[in-house]
Amino acid sequence: MRKIISLLILTVASHFCYAQFSTVQFSPATFTGEDAVTFTIDLTGTSLAGETEVYIWAFANSGLNDPQYPSKDGYTNTDWGNSPATAKLTSLGGNKWSYTLTGTDLFNPLTLGQLKYFQFLIKTKTGSKQTSDSPKYPFAPVVYVPAVYRLFPSRMNQDDAITVYFYQNLSTDITESRMAPVSMTIKLYNASGVQFGSNITLPVRSLGNKLYSASFIPAVSVAIPAGTTLGSFTYAVNGSYFDVNGATINVTGPENTKTFDVLHF
Amino acid sequence: MKKTFKYFIALGLCGALLYSCKPDNDFTAGQPQNRMAQLAGAWKLQSVSQIDLIAKSNNFSDPSRPEVDLTTQDITAVAPFTDMTITFAEDATNAPTTFSVIYGNAPKIFKLSAGTWKVDNLTAPGSIKLINGVDTTTTLIGAVNNLSLGMMTLQLKKYQGVKAVTQYNYNFKKN
Structure with missing residues (x-):
């Protein structure tokens, strides 16, 4: 019974972890590592609601452990306690924010063929508040990858x-x-x-x-x-x-x- | 004596061959093709192909299924494309005037059904603009040499931002 309750709590917790990312929208919807892509996110209902500045902390291929797709922090991940201006999101009013990135630029020196997916979290400049990690957002392949x-x-x-x-x-x-x-x-x-x-x-x-x-x-x-x-x-x-x-x-x-x-x- | 005679004949043949290789010094290129006259008239759509320009530029291929083309496919049968006919009208000087499209049940690929049309170059047209009020559809003419054979390919490209991602080739035959 305890195991079932723990599982239930974990499931509900993971749902809330990702819930804040349900508002994320990408434009274009499909993008390769060389395409500039803009995402928007609504932080209403999160600990970051009401903040006047928010910053991105981005990472690629995290957890893959595949030498073909090395893990890499975004170049904007310079100092957790003092995010740079290049990591700052643009306010769209209310709690809505946007950020534009290009995979090969943000995760340089990873090349087009080395970018499988990326994730990010949103934080304050000092890192006093943050979201959880986002789901994995895939880069469209530039080589043919067999799939079902x-x-x-x-x-x-x-x-x-x-x-x-x-x-x-x-x-x-x-x-x-x-x-x-x-x-x-x-x-x-x-x-x-x-x-x-x-x-x-x-x-x-x-x-x-x-x-x-x-x-x-x-x-x-x-x-x-x-x-x-x-x-x-x-x-x-x-x-x-x-x-x-x-x-x-x-x-x-x-x-x-x-x-x-x-x-x- | 017989050998000498053979050599003599061979030498004579070589001389005749060399003489026949003289340049004729005719540098005329023939009459230029009147592409505008070739464009005029009614054209019926015969086939449509679709090209994934991203797959093409990245040379997508599947070694386990070499018979499957990952870059281009014939989509003629996906919709009643072949219902469509486009007619280009011109004035007495072969300048473009009006166009009309009868789609039948075909998808409205050019969006417009009638209006005026223009080309980028009257002597060597490379693109056609179909215009109706403020709406314009621009198509490229592919395989221009085929116009003289009564065949015309119009190409439409779709873009994601500034990047061309898909191309449609519409192959017409003159009615």
């Missing part, structure tokens, strides 16, 4: 033709790896995270050797009123397999999310 799902193209918005590739041979999920894929379910979401339109079901195409794909254009699949910008979409593979009695079971694999990028002609 691949989206084409890598940057997309609601007007693009989007192809979801499903590499079933790379899956370690029991449902996903066992099923005979039949279709893919797409759900579109508006900028507020509310589902937009009905689910879209696409047939999957077998490309051989357990590789499947499905393509769609959001703006063709559903009618999007002029001036409406969608925020994201989710995708999941549907299929079937046989149970121990030989009966067919319809199953759906894990749902994955992709945030639309801000693109223009």
Whole structure:
């Protein structure tokens, strides 16, 4: 019982640790280590609410222990008790702040291919108050990294033709790896995270050797009123397999999310 | 005697060959192509390809699946693209005047359906601007030499900030 309570406390604590980062938004949503990216964060409800100056403490590849991706502190992490001006966030009013960084610059001398993800915390100049560590924010790879799902193209918005590739041979999920894929379910979401339109079901195409794909254009699949910008979409593979009695079971694999990028002609 | 005769013939042939290699001194380049005249008319969309410029610039490849192209794919079948026809009208001097697009069920790839059009260079057009009021869509003309064969490729690039990330190639055939 004590173990269960401890686990429960840990789970709740970790939720609150990351809760303050639920307001973090990146622009662009997808970025490589050489792209300048701006994030915004709302510190309302944290110990840093009401502060007139806040500073970033950033670190890359922390905990990876992989020589290909060495850990590195941001160059702004000079002195915990006296953060430099280069680490200062820009106030957006209220408790909202923004900061712009470029991975290869902030984590110099790490190169583009050495940046896997980064994390940060927000602190006062003297370090008297701070947030917890942020979740890991990935840098988009600049080399092809095999994964269970691949989206084409890598940057997309609601007007693009989007192809979801499903590499079933790379899956370690029991449902996903066992099923005979039949279709893919797409759900579109508006900028507020509310589902937009009905689910879209696409047939999957077998490309051989357990590789499947499905393509769609959001703006063709559903009618999007002029001036409406969608925020994201989710995708999941549907299929079937046989149970121990030989009966067919319809199953759906894990749902994955992709945030639309801000693109223009 | 027979050998001497053979050498004589060989020498004669070499001489004839060398004589035939004379420069003809004709330096004319032929008539220039009238690209504007070639652009005029109705063009029907035949195929569409999509290029991930990030994957392309980083030479993405999958050694375990060399048959899968990670940079370019044909998306003609993703939507009824081939419903689309674009018509370029010109005046008597082959200067651009108006354009019109019949999309049918195809996605509105150029956003505009009618208006005026311009090229960057009337002698050697490299890009086309489709204009309607304050809205402008700029496309690049790919493979200009194919215009004389009744084929036209219009390219549209999408940007993330200032970085080109995706390119669409729309391949048309003259109606």
